[in-house]
Amino acid sequence: MAYLLVTNPDTFKIVKDNNIILFHGTNSNALYGILNNGINTVSDLKRKDISVSTGEKWSRINGERNFISFTDDLNVALDYASIFPSTDLQNQSSFAVIIGLSLNDIKELHTNTVISDLPEIGVTDNIPVELIKFLAVPTSKIEFVRKLVDNTQINVMPIDISERFYYIDDFLGSITINSDQFQKVIDGEKSPSSQKTFDSNEVQSLASTRRKSGILNFVKTFVNRSNQKGRDNKRDAR
Amino acid sequence: MQDSDVCKETLSVLAYFDTNLIKKIPNHVLKKLAKLASDSNTEFYINLKKDLNEQNISEKCKDLISLIYYNYIADKDEKDNLWNLWNKNEKKYQDKLLEKYNPDKLFQKEIKKISTVQNTSSNNVSMIKYKKDSIFTIIINFIKNKFKKK
Numbered sequence: 001m002a003y004l005l006v007t008n009p010d011t012f013k014i015v016k017d018n019n020i021i022l023f024h025g026t027n028s029n030a031l032y033g034i035l036n037n038g039i040n041t042v043s044d045l046k047r048k049d050i051s052v053s054t055g056e057k058w059s060r061i062n063g064e065r066n067f068i069s070f071t072d073d074l075n076v077a078l079d080y081a082s083i084f085p086s087t088d089l090q091n092q093s094s095f096a097v098i099i100g101l102s103l104n105d106i107k108e109l110h111t112n113t114v115i116s117d118l119p120e121i122g123v124t125d126n127i128p129v130e131l132i133k134f135l136a137v138p139t140s141k142i143e144f145v146r147k148l149v150d151n152t153q154i155n156v157m158p159i160d161i162s163e164r165f166y167y168i169d170d171f172l173g174s175i176t177i178n179s180d181q182f183q184k185v186i187d188g189e190k191s192p193s194s195q196k197t198f199d200s201n202e203v204q205s206l207a208s209t210r211r212k213s214g215i216l217n218f219v220k221t222f223v224n225r226s227n228q229k230g231r232d233n234k235r236d237a238r
Numbered sequence: 239m240q241d242s243d244v245c246k247e248t249l250s251v252l253a254y255f256d257t258n259l260i261k262k263i264p265n266h267v268l269k270k271l272a273k274l275a276s277d278s279n280t281e282f283y284i285n286l287k288k289d290l291n292e293q294n295i296s297e298k299c300k301d302l303i304s305l306i307y308y309n310y311i312a313d314k315d316e317k318d319n320l321w322n323l324w325n326k327n328e329k330k331y332q333d334k335l336l337e338k339y340n341p342d343k344l345f346q347k348e349i350k351k352i353s354t355v356q357n358t359s360s361n362n363v364s365m366i367k368y369k370k371d372s373i374f375t376i377i378i379n380f381i382k383n384k385f386k387k388k
Binding site (some may be wrong): 028029032033036038093094095104129140141142143144147148150166194196197198199200202203204205206207208209210211213214217219 | 246250251252254255256257258259260263265268269272276277281282283284285286289290291297300301302307308311312316320325327328331334360362
């Protein structure tokens with residue numbers, strides 16, 4: 001029986017319609033790399049000299065893993081999404097990102113069994129962006145992430161720990177709400193990362209501290225470097 | 239700081255903007271930033287207990303955020319207001335620089351320095367009266383030294 005936490009009916013529908021059964025939890029520091037390069041194993045990231053932005057628990061404690069961990073338990077994926085690289089980052093936040101893979105696509109990937117206390121499976125291949133069908137982020141980040149995603153096949157959906165828990169039995173439509181867990185969440189503290197936002201006044205106040213030449217210099221160097229980067233890429237391609 | 243780091247830091251801050259503000263930023267701007275940010279090996283976090291002005295963010299990131307606000311979010315009045323402020327801040331900054339590095343003042347300072355050095359050196363070579371120790375002082379010092387050795 002798959003154990004699933006679904007935040008709202010739309011998210012549930014996307015999960016069900018796309019046969020999404022495996023989830024990977026990470027945070028927004030890894031998001032930009034994933035949207036550009038897909039998901040890579042820790043060992044592959046190191047080989048390509050790309051930083052390991054977020055958290056495979058085991059990769060931080062017991063060294064690197066040469067596979068990508070997925071789970072069918074959204075709670076576990078959310079736990080992974082809330083792991084911070086160091087304990088001195090109190091009140092410091094990036095937002096949680098849950099990535100979902102469809103059952104149809106998993107067949108194309110090599111997997112292995114992971115000996116672990118958690119319900120998890122190891123995918124030993126790198127996962128290209130095209131195989132990502134589902135990205136779940138806090139409701140307040142939906143607009144932002146939808147604007148970042150270039151691929152129309154990726155559904156960006158809201159996920160909020162303060163909503164409902166369901167058990168879903170093999171997608172046959174039998175749904176039971178886990179009322180105990182639901183109550184625990186209702187009683188518990190709301191996720192602060194989904195509540196904090198900067199409004200127009202704050203941004204205006206920050207902008208008013210700048211000076212003209214600083215802004216213009218920045219534009220000049222930034223645009224020049226971006227153009228230079230484009231030329232270098234062309235040269236490389238030839 | 240690399241451009242990719244500035245882009246990633248900026249995105250980390252933009253992610254916490256009100257949805258109404260995010261809606262006004264064109265998709266292609268955010269996509270471009272995300273593409274550049276994907277090369278960054280640095281992690282950025284927002285302090286949830288602090289306002290935007292108190293966040294520990296780089297000057298370049300502040301410039302980029304201000305530029306995005308000016309170009310895509312601010313209305314005409316806000317733009318005029320910001321442009322005036324940026325000019326005013328620029329003038330203040332240039333005045334400060336001028337005060338600090340004004341060649342005339344620097345020259346005056348040098349002259350002052352030289353005259354001070356001359357005064358000090360002349361003080362240094364002034365005569366110091368030599369006081370000869372009396373026989374009692376010599377004996378007392380001799381005894382003191384003996385005790386010290388023990």
